[in-house]
Amino acid sequence: MIRLLRWIRRHAGLVAELAAYGFWLLIDLIMVVDSGPFGTLVAVVSVPLVVLLRRRADVRLVPTAATAIGLSILISLFSTAHVAALLGVPGPVSALAFTEQLALAVVVVTVLHRCPLRPALVLTVAAAVAIVGSPIMRMTDSPASVLSVMSALGWGGAVAIGLVLREIDTRRRAAVEDIRSAERMELARELHDVVAHHVTGIVVAAQAAAVVARTSPDDVDRALSAIEHAGTDALTAMRRMVGVLRGQDAEGARTPGAExxxxxxxxxxxxxxxxxxxxxxxxxxxxxxxxxxxxxxxxxxxxxxxxxxxxxxxxxxxxxxxxxxxxxxxxxxxxxxxxxxxxxxxxxxxxxxxxxxxxxxxxxxxxxxxxxxxxxxxxxxxxxxxxxxx
CATH class of the missing domain: 3.30.565.10 (Histidine kinase-like ATPase, C-terminal domain)
Structure with a gap:
């Protein structure tokens, strides 16, 4: 039981989406059994299943969203009165499916939230055709116009939610980048201290080498080696710091400060x-x-x-x-x-x-x-x- 609760907590978004699908699926099944065409079951099952595939790590969002939208439009075209008459069916092949409408709304929110702007706009417009057009193409009685208006409002709400989530993510990324830029600016302000620290060591070693050269010529090599090591240390520290200032993640050092x-x-x-x-x-x-x-x-x-x-x-x-x-x-x-x-x-x-x-x-x-x-x-x-x- 505890393991199940942990899984639910870790996958709260998936659980909420499945619960919403289950609620509207029950309503769609009642309508189909009551008076709706059984072709509606194809839309009720197929479109939400395709939309759920987006949660897999190895599935790309844009093709999955396009498939779900295209499938819904094909079902609507197949359900028009003209096609139904050619098939010899007295009524529409399928009716409006609320579960399908919810899945398409989820597609709109997701693509506006996560996709690049151009494909997100294209998919959003295509979803509008699928969502608003389905009651018009699948229904011939008077409620079709009312349901199309309601579908348009639902599409608009999904667009609003997706844009809000996209804006939140944009501001979040900008704020994080500002923090990183502030850290790098602090590195730039401290760069002088690092340079002064190591260059001072080089100067002291050079002065010591001059004294050694006069008093103990045999130890000059040791003094020169100390200067070489000090210069190498200075270059390493500066290279690390410049790496961070350039935005590299794997390099950069901090300067003397609080100990x-x-x-x-x-x-x-x-x-x-x-x-x-x-x-x-x-x-x-x-x-x-x-x-x-x-x-x-x-x-x-x-x-x-x-x-x-x-x-x-x-x-x-x-x-x-x-x-x-x-x-x-x-x-x-x-x-x-x-x-x-x-x-x-x-x-x-x-x-x-x-x-x-x-x-x-x-x-x-x-x-x-x-x-x-x-x-x-x-x-x-x-x-x-x-x-x-x-």
Whole structure:
């Protein structure tokens, strides 16, 4: 039973769609048994089945939607009075099917929501022909005009819903891109610090080489090697940062900023009475010498996670901040038992701070995760490799 409830929760959209089809299918069957032509069953069954195929991962939406719309139009053309007379049928071959109309409305919403603009508009117009034209072509009595008006209103409602969903997705993508652009702008502002940090090391090594050349000529090679390594480190750091500024996901580093030694101060500001947050670290980690990008990113992940707790989990009872070094990587975890913030995937409103965290961690080839890890538990976890980070 629990497994079934989990499946229903995970596929809530499919369950709702099937329930709607089932309701209108029952009404269509009653009408067919009462007085409707049995050809209606073809439209009732075939069109919704084709529309449901869009949920398969290996099925493309545009051909599936076109097939469903085309099938409905063919059924309507086949049901006109002229064709029925040629077949020797006293009445229309099929009548208006509410289940079919619902399936076509779902097609309109889906293509306007997900498809590129041009095919979405073409399919929407074709769906209008199928939805509004079906009562006109399949019915010859007076209710046909009334039902065609109702069908037109239904098509208009589906168009409105699809356009609203499309606009929401567009704004969501724009907001996420703004967050990423803000992260890259911050990288640009900090680029000077990285360059200054490494170039200063090169200058110091060159000055030391000059002294060594006068006092101990045999050690000049060692001093030159130090300059070479410092220059290589500077190029690597700059290449990583420029990679992020160009929009590359796999490269980029963070610059010196807040260090892990300041995490305890950050936690104290968040929880002055020390009743809510428990901080756990390895002994001496706060004073460990870490690559500046890793240290700054670790600090900012904790900062953003605590900020999200304050904003999105007002009834939180406890927060656990855990920072450790394991297997040449910095592990940061922030866990709370309150109402979680929106997931980073962006399917629910809010949560743009998580996008920024993901951008920072990806810049250092790290692993970022944010989501529920138990009943009422929300965890933000990060793994930042130490080897090769600058």
């Amino acid at each position: 892990l030694a300041e995490v305890r101060t950050l936690v104290h500001r968040f929880d002055p009475d020390a009743r809510l947050v428990r901080l756990t670290t390895d002994p001496g980690l706060e004073h460990a010498v870490l690559p500046p990008g890793v240290a700054a990113t670790g600090y900012r992940v904790v900062q953003e996670a605590l900020t999200n707790v304050r904003r999105h989990a007002p009834h939180v009872a406890s927060v656990e901040v855990d920072i450790r070094i394991r297997e040449e990587a910095l592990l940061v975890s922030v866990r709370n038992d309150g109402v979680p913030p929106a997931p980073v995937s962006g399917r629910v409103g809010g949560g743009f701070g998580l996008v920024g965290m993901g951008e920072r961690v990806a810049a250092l080839d790290g692993v970022f995760a944010a989501g529920p890890t138990g009943p009422g538990i929300w965890t933000v976890s990060v793994r930042l490799p130490l080897r090769g980070a600058r």
